[in-house]
Amino acid sequence: MLERVQDFLLQLSGVKDVYTSTRLMQGAWTPGISRIRGGYNPRYSGDVLIEVSPGWHFVNKTMHEDQLVRESCIQFPIIFMGTGFKAEKVHKPVSVDYIAPTLSRAIRIRAPNACSLAPLSE
Secondary structure, eight states: OHHHHHHHHHTSTTEEEEEEHHHHHHSOOOHHHHHHHHTOOTTTSOSEEEEEOTTOOEEETTTTEEEOOSOOOOOOOOOOOSTTOOOOOOOSOOOGGGHHHHHHHHTTOOOOTTOOSOOOOO
């Protein structure tokens, strides 16, 4: 039944992908599905998770509110100062996921267990 629901939802405009509970629990691992799996809890999450296309959002008509469900890029400077940091500009997009491993390397401690990215080294 979940596969039929998934096939139907994928036909709707604005739906980028649909993840069923079966797909999340037993499906193949991909880098894109890793973050979704990290936020999925079989006890509390629904049977179907919908990923909307860029520029789309959910509207709750009963509550009269819009909910943006995609991350947007917010540019801001990151400044690291101290021993071990040389002056340079990093030209690639940097997410907050790089901060913990970069600081851990700078102060020579082990990175937190949840770190999945390497420290900045440009």
